Amino acid sequence: MLTIGTLSKKTGTKVQTIRYYEQIGLMPEPGRTEGGQRRYDNAQLDRLSFIRHSRQLGFSLDAIRELLDLSDHPNRPCDEADAIARRQLKQVEQRMARLKALRTELKRMVHECSGGRTGDCKVLEVLRDHSECLTEHEEIGA
Amino acid sequence: MLTIGTLSKKTGTKVQTIRYYEQIGLMPEPGRTEGGQRRYDNAQLDRLSFIRHSRQLGFSLDAIRELLDLSDHPNRPCDEADAIARRQLKQVEQRMARLKALRTELKRMVHECSGGRTGDCKVLEVLRDHSECLTEHEEIGA
DNA sequence: GATACATCCTCTAGCTGCTAGAGGTTCAAG
DNA sequence: CTTGAACCTCTAGCAGCTAGAGGATGTATC
Numbered sequence: 001m002l003t004i005g006t007l008s009k010k011t012g013t014k015v016q017t018i019r020y021y022e023q024i025g026l027m028p029e030p031g032r033t034e035g036g037q038r039r040y041d042n043a044q045l046d047r048l049s050f051i052r053h054s055r056q057l058g059f060s061l062d063a064i065r066e067l068l069d070l071s072d073h074p075n076r077p078c079d080e081a082d083a084i085a086r087r088q089l090k091q092v093e094q095r096m097a098r099l100k101a102l103r104t105e106l107k108r109m110v111h112e113c114s115g116g117r118t119g120d121c122k123v124l125e126v127l128r129d130h131s132e133c134l135t136e137h138e139e140i141g142a
Numbered sequence: 143m144l145t146i147g148t149l150s151k152k153t154g155t156k157v158q159t160i161r162y163y164e165q166i167g168l169m170p171e172p173g174r175t176e177g178g179q180r181r182y183d184n185a186q187l188d189r190l191s192f193i194r195h196s197r198q199l200g201f202s203l204d205a206i207r208e209l210l211d212l213s214d215h216p217n218r219p220c221d222e223a224d225a226i227a228r229r230q231l232k233q234v235e236q237r238m239a240r241l242k243a244l245r246t247e248l249k250r251m252v253h254e255c256s257g258g259r260t261g262d263c264k265v266l267e268v269l270r271d272h273s274e275c276l277t278e279h280e281e282i283g284a
Numbered sequence: 285g286a287t288a289c290a291t292c293c294t295c296t297a298g299c300t301g302c303t304a305g306a307g308g309t310t311c312a313a314g
Numbered sequence: 315c316t317t318g319a320a321c322c323t324c325t326a327g328c329a330g331c332t333a334g335a336g337g338a339t340g341t342a343t344c
Contacts (some may be wrong), residue, residue, distance in 0.1 A: 003340095005291065015147055015292085016332060024330095036341045037292055046270070053272050056280055058244055059329070067269060074261030082255045086160045089248040098240045099234055106231040113224045119216030123223045127209060128188070130195050138198055145311095147320060157321085158303060166301095177310045179321055203301070 001031075002040040011048045018048065026051060035083060059088055101137040143173075151192045160190065168193060168207060201230055211270040243279040250276070 008015045021027040027048060031039045050071065054064045063084050070081045105126070112122040126132045150157045163169040169190060172180045192213065196206045205226050212223045246266070254264040268274045 001293075014332075017330085019293095020331060023203060032155045033292095033339080035292085036338065049272070051267050054269050055330090057269070067266065068203070068248060070260045070263075071266045071270070074259060076260050078255060078258060078260040078263035078265065080259060081263050082252065082257070085248060085252050085255070085265045089245065089252060092241055092245050092248060096245065099241070103231065103234050103238065105199060106227060106234060110224065110227050110231055113220065113227070117216060117225070118212045118218050118223055120218040121212075121220035121223050123220065123227045124209065126211045127192050127199070128197050130191070130198075131143060145320080156303075159301085161322095162302065175310080175321095177321085179310065197301090 002045065004038045004040070007040050007045060007048060010045060011052050013048060013052055014028055017080060021051065022050070024061070026068070057088070058092060059084070063088065074110055098138065101135040105133055144184075144187060146180045146182070149182050149190060152187060153194050155190060155194050163190070163193060166203070168203060168210070171267075201233060205230065213221060223262070240279065243277040246277055247275055247279055 002010075004015050004018055007013070008019060013021075016023060018027065022029060028041050028044065030044060033039060039046070047068070050068065051064055055061075059067065066084060069080060070076065109123045109126045114120070114122070118124060143154075146157050146160055148158060149155070155163075160169065164171060169245065172182050172186060172226055189210070192210065196209060197203075201209065208226055209223060212218065212220070215267060251265045251268045256262070256264070260266060
């Protein structure tokens, strides 16, 4: 029987976050002591590890909900899990492409700054005038 | 004299967002008509373009606040603007590195999935057991 | 059995950066 | 003068947590 604190340490998830996962139905309601404190078993530890690892790989909580559901039904075909992972991969690739364009632009800004007064600062100038950019970049909402 | 809608179209910023920027003090309070509607001038259009462009380059609203302040004082040395841009560049590079590790892992997961039942799905298996990962990856909070 | 104190509990509010909607007013064209 | 698009304010919501108040519990030690 594990306390929430132990679970927290074992998975690297904050105590508050574990309670939050329970609240949104991602973690099941655990057993309680007479005094009302949560006690977990190993299955729940595994589940939290799964969640945590999926988060590290960038999956949304909604995607994780689906993945957990699939994981709970070993006899279903796994196309769906595969599709979710592919979707995630695609997203990651898109984000990388956008970041690449940003990096180019930022590098250029920084390299051209000559260290004078803000009045002639290349960094600020570029921000003032998008037409000075070589690449299209659209980071907002990434 | 520009309406908020015109400003919105010219900069690609939603009307609500412009009002939000005003609320948090990023945009100045504009003049108003007798009836209470906002009217902007070109200086304010420029300012919003600056904000918008900076957002596209991934700067936080706090960073933009600093950059705007620097831009308003052309006689100060521009080291600071340069530092903010360098910081941003560093962040972008860190995020790219993290995404790269993720991509590797996701690719591997997807390629190894043989299309059977969820019980033997490689995707789910990897999520269950971090030790199957080749790389360290820590996306959370990216 | 008493005491200390770390850990637990619930609840509310806050973070970033918007976005959406309700319910009502103003402006400009015809 | 009427219509209808665009404006106004206000509140609440999104993801995914995180922090803090104010109090109860569990366990180790004496």
